[in-house]
Amino acid sequence: MPSLTLNNDESHTAMGSTALSMAPGVDKSQVKGEFIVADGESFALNCKGMSYRFHVDEKTGDLRSDHFGGLVTEDPAIPGTTPPYGWSSTSHLRREFPELGKGDFRNPAVFIKHHEGFTVSHFKYQSYEVVDGKPEFSEMPATFGEADQVKTLILRMYDSYSHVAADLIYSVFPEHDAIVRRVVLTNKSENPVIIEKLASLSIDFPYAEYDMVGLRGEWARERSQFRHKVEYGMQSFGSNTGYSSHFYNPFLGITSPNTTESHGDAWGFSLVYTGSFIAEVERSPHGLVRASIGMNKYQLSWPLQPGETLASPECVAVYSSSGMGGMSRNFHRLYRQNLIKSKFVNETKPPLLNSWEGLYFDYDESKVEKLATTAAGLGVKLFVLDDGWFGVKHPRIDDTAGLGDWTVNPDKFPNGLKSIINKVTQLPVAGSSEKLQFGIWIEPEMVSPKSELYAKHPDWVMSAGLHDRSETRNQLVLNLALPEVQASIIDSITLLLKDANNSYVKWDHNRAIHESSAPQNYHANILGMYKVFDALTSRFPNILWEGCAAGGGRFDPGVLKYFPQIWASDNMDGIDRINIQFGTSVVYPLSTISAHVGAVPSHVTKRTQSLEFRAHVAMMGGSFGFELDPDKLDETERKKIPSLIALAEKINPIIIKGDLWRLRLPEASNHPAAMVVSPDGSQAVLFAFQMLSTTMHETPVLKLQGLDTAARYNLDGDKVYSGATLMNGGIQFAFNGDYDSKVIFLQRL
Numbered sequence: 001m002p003s004l005t006l007n008n009d010e011s012h013t014a015m016g017s018t019a020l021s022m023a024p025g026v027d028k029s030q031v032k033g034e035f036i037v038a039d040g041e042s043f044a045l046n047c048k049g050m051s052y053r054f055h056v057d058e059k060t061g062d063l064r065s066d067h068f069g070g071l072v073t074e075d076p077a078i079p080g081t082t083p084p085y086g087w088s089s090t091s092h093l094r095r096e097f098p099e100l101g102k103g104d105f106r107n108p109a110v111f112i113k114h115h116e117g118f119t120v121s122h123f124k125y126q127s128y129e130v131v132d133g134k135p136e137f138s139e140m141p142a143t144f145g146e147a148d149q150v151k152t153l154i155l156r157m158y159d160s161y162s163h164v165a166a167d168l169i170y171s172v173f174p175e176h177d178a179i180v181r182r183v184v185l186t187n188k189s190e191n192p193v194i195i196e197k198l199a200s201l202s203i204d205f206p207y208a209e210y211d212m213v214g215l216r217g218e219w220a221r222e223r224s225q226f227r228h229k230v231e232y233g234m235q236s237f238g239s240n241t242g243y244s245s246h247f248y249n250p251f252l253g254i255t256s257p258n259t260t261e262s263h264g265d266a267w268g269f270s271l272v273y274t275g276s277f278i279a280e281v282e283r284s285p286h287g288l289v290r291a292s293i294g295m296n297k298y299q300l301s302w303p304l305q306p307g308e309t310l311a312s313p314e315c316v317a318v319y320s321s322s323g324m325g326g327m328s329r330n331f332h333r334l335y336r337q338n339l340i341k342s343k344f345v346n347e348t349k350p351p352l353l354n355s356w357e358g359l360y361f362d363y364d365e366s367k368v369e370k371l372a373t374t375a376a377g378l379g380v381k382l383f384v385l386d387d388g389w390f391g392v393k394h395p396r397i398d399d400t401a402g403l404g405d406w407t408v409n410p411d412k413f414p415n416g417l418k419s420i421i422n423k424v425t426q427l428p429v430a431g432s433s434e435k436l437q438f439g440i441w442i443e444p445e446m447v448s449p450k451s452e453l454y455a456k457h458p459d460w461v462m463s464a465g466l467h468d469r470s471e472t473r474n475q476l477v478l479n480l481a482l483p484e485v486q487a488s489i490i491d492s493i494t495l496l497l498k499d500a501n502n503s504y505v506k507w508d509h510n511r512a513i514h515e516s517s518a519p520q521n522y523h524a525n526i527l528g529m530y531k532v533f534d535a536l537t538s539r540f541p542n543i544l545w546e547g548c549a550a551g552g553g554r555f556d557p558g559v560l561k562y563f564p565q566i567w568a569s570d571n572m573d574g575i576d577r578i579n580i581q582f583g584t585s586v587v588y589p590l591s592t593i594s595a596h597v598g599a600v601p602s603h604v605t606k607r608t609q610s611l612e613f614r615a616h617v618a619m620m621g622g623s624f625g626f627e628l629d630p631d632k633l634d635e636t637e638r639k640k641i642p643s644l645i646a647l648a649e650k651i652n653p654i655i656i657k658g659d660l661w662r663l664r665l666p667e668a669s670n671h672p673a674a675m676v677v678s679p680d681g682s683q684a685v686l687f688a689f690q691m692l693s694t695t696m697h698e699t700p701v702l703k704l705q706g707l708d709t710a711a712r713y714n715l716d717g718d719k720v721y722s723g724a725t726l727m728n729g730g731i732q733f734a735f736n737g738d739y740d741s742k743v744i745f746l747q748r749l
Helices: 323-338 365-377 417-425 452-456 483-497 520-539 574-584 611-618 635-657 723-729
Strands: 011-013 036-038 042-046 051-056 063-069 110-113 124-132 151-159 164-173 178-187 193-205 211-216 224-229 233-238 251-255 266-272 277-283 289-295 302-304 309-311 314-320 352-354 382-385 437-442 504-507 544-547 565-567 593-598 623-627 659-664 673-677 683-690 712-715 720-722 740-748
Touching: 036 124, 036 151, 042 151, 042 164, 063 193, 063 314, 110 178, 178 193, 178 323, 193 266, 193 314, 211 233, 224 574, 251 277, 251 289, 251 323, 266 277, 266 289, 266 323, 302 309, 302 520, 314 323, 323 659, 352 365, 365 382, 365 417, 382 504, 417 437, 437 483, 483 520, 574 593, 574 611, 593 611, 611 635, 611 683, 611 740, 623 635, 635 673, 635 683, 635 740, 712 723, 720 723
Parallel strands: 352 382, 352 623, 382 437, 437 504, 504 544, 544 565, 565 593, 593 623
Antiparallel strands: 011 124, 036 042, 042 051, 051 063, 110 193, 124 151, 151 164, 164 178, 178 309, 178 314, 193 289, 193 302, 211 224, 211 251, 233 277, 251 266, 266 314, 277 289, 659 673, 673 683, 683 740, 712 720, 712 740
């Protein structure tokens, strides 16, 4: 078939279905250097190391998947070998936008209840368009890029029976081996329909053996990686909490069985969404594997009136032939460069001290000033006042009252909040010409039943008719689907932040949704939340915003769009934090991880590790800090803090911008290790840990990755080795007892 390479500003409409012909593929000369090659019959989306291909079936107008994987120059010779016998007529086919009701009995990507009551849909291809850059998507968080970074293919499909249109929008980021897809449904009929399910992406893999990968957890043990074989039938995970949650992350990985950290095929699907979601993998009786991810079908049921549209969240799909590590680095680069909007995304972060585990609710102006003075004297550059500073009629002296009343507590701060802010920000930072910065904690999406806000607006909370309003941590969830709630939060936080010398905000969120007035209100609440995030971060672009949700309960790309860093977990135990941070890094850059050194014994696990071990673990995060009262440390430990801060500041530029190589995983080794290499390869930092010591036994040799084999590297200003020696020969460390660590700085000569 002759192929047409589109000019970027051209729009083409295909001929009628009778004129379509099966596409054997596009030749190499036409693919070379082109992001998108299309002619209305076949479509090739090309990246530097990946191709995504599909075509239009000439008889049905259906979109058929051809390839998603390593770079190819034509459609692979995989026509499918299962004959259309038995009960299924299309269940043996690889489809791009599968619906339910026309002979495909597998898991559908879209499921619509029509006005007449039936749920059969039949979308057929109509036309396509290729555009420079990426169309604006303001309703939800989305990736972005200039015309030289991204091109977009828009496929228009239509169900002529129900008069519902579907636009499949593919944005190609060639440098990241990434395809970003979303779906927009438009009701062009004269009657309402209900969207029961809408996956952001559904992909059919050819017959082979596969593993599925996800991130599971709970409060204080977020995002542990799990992996198992894809079996026949349906396998799924997701969240019913109203948010992305601690339980499962909105990420799905598919790998070959022999894929490792550094070798083999790895596909990753990351949903840019903070609400309830579902990830599904199904191996059909014919052996094909269908993977999809999108909004939770149990919390949608979206009524679509005539003329209205519903857009799915974006799904970022990446591929790597370099194993899970290559997949992760593709995600990391894309999210740093083409998702996070904050000006701070590539800036080093100030070492901080958060008041929470040092003071909890037990503080007043004098205690806060004393803690801040101590912090500044040790070299801390940002002091964060956590929960407990607000509430007049219902003072926040514990977690039973005050949420929603964002006015300073006059008993704790009789001179107002600005007084303590001014005192803190006049403190000189030891060893620096800087003054201490001030940050504050808020939880605006919540309300305490004991609050002035709830007394005035009890109808503003999430509820279900006459059902009891379930309290968690003595609080209720505000319904951000309501415009008046959005406006109230924006106004109250604006009043708090304007004219205040505030450099940082920690935005917390400490519970899930138990009751909702209707299924569609879950998604409407998330859309309202995004409006609030966008309004406040746009209004205060010079504030460093950090997301938090009872620790890492909303560590997702939707939050990262607005907040460049997220508190990974309330658990600061060094051992658990290694697992949490390694798991988080499967999808998210280390630069987005906020990590602190807590007191010992750990307030969560009651375990104890050395100050150095806990600090080395926390240095892996882009935002390093402490969450303790230094005055309660012995003098020996206090004296170590300035040098630990200096080390953290030295390596932080590499953490913020560098590429991560997970050398040994904590779930597989007693000696987990990771390495981050600067973008230009001139510097690197190596983290090596020992969990438990073994008497009279060798420690394993650690082979580095990501270096230039021909270059020579100085290790901590001492010995010099070639990249080839470090990667092929390795390093062996002598550790000293349980829970020991090494942080090694590498400089290319």
